[in-house]
Amino acid sequence: MVDNAPELVRTPRLILRKVTPDDLQAVLEIHGDPKANQFRPSRARSADESRELLDSWLCDWAEHGIGYWAVQVVATGETIGFGGLRHTVRDGEQVLNLYYRFRPRSWGQGYAPEMATAAMSWATRTLPHQPVEILTTTDNTPSRRVAEKLGFTIVRSLQRDGFTDVYMRKVQSAAHPRPAHRDNGIREPAPRN
Template identity: 50%
Template sequence: MCGKRRETVGGRAYRASVSKPPEEIRTERLVLRRIGEADLTAMIEVHGDPETNRHNPTGPAGPEEVREHLVAWQRDWARHGIGYWAIEVATTGEVVGFGGLRLFEFDGRPALNLYYRFRPSAWGRGYATEMARAAVDWAHGVRPEPVVIRTATTNAAAARVAERLGFPLTGTIVLDGAEAFVFTSRRS
């Protein structure tokens, strides 16, 4: 189901063509599903882990901050029909991370932030690239905004994911007090 929706980002309104929200996307090995209250414990574990925050200048999030993230992410789904998913291993149902696309304002224009964070036990398996490719493929098919990856300059693994996706490095910014690379999708 496709249609026009009026979006508001950064106080500015614009029209976007959107499809039915991707509340669940299946890849070869993963299930990407809309987050819910039942995911709070896993979110606290992932976002509160110092190891998963190695490149995050603000450090691990406490339980209350994670709850605020959950509320904001659910609000994104309600307002924009897009948001971050819980990422499960298809064969086991284990939640190994969180990620997806979030509408935000970048350089004065609407864009989609590509985000992910995985449990350390899930690192090195290609899950970030698999999830990101599914998210970008969906977005490029139905959303007009560019997809942007912002990552700490110290995070070589995230930069490799951006490169695997074919995102060119388009600049650097200061994000949460630290230098970050910006990679922006090329529209096909």
């Protein structure tokens, strides 16, 4: 369990808050929207898949004290997306997966980098030795562009489900080497951005 859980974070334009069961309608709308999921190999999620997704996010918060946020615009209160950090294990290494998915009408306004910067700031302060990765596909140029703005670079690629996944990681400082891996039982794959 993570101490100092980031259940509510404010940025200049966004409120990032722990997801609740009341977020189901927004999850259905965003994760069921074909345009919002155009780069996801299996495309938009069904209503049942969206419910399962929200349930998994709620479990992350309950079991690990960290998970994805509902992203709301301060000025309107509208939920425009979901994102944040989630514990996972990739290739036997404990990492934080940085995820973001937004309503298409909110694209191009800098919300994903703003949310991701807040998540990275929290991770740097609270879990400084925990690597942070972004999993996306080679054709998801918008997601890769956000990751590159944040200082992430591609560390490997992998063929899966007929698509090429790219794993991006923030370059680590020599002053903060990675500690030895500790398995907590959380398994990949994490959602692609």
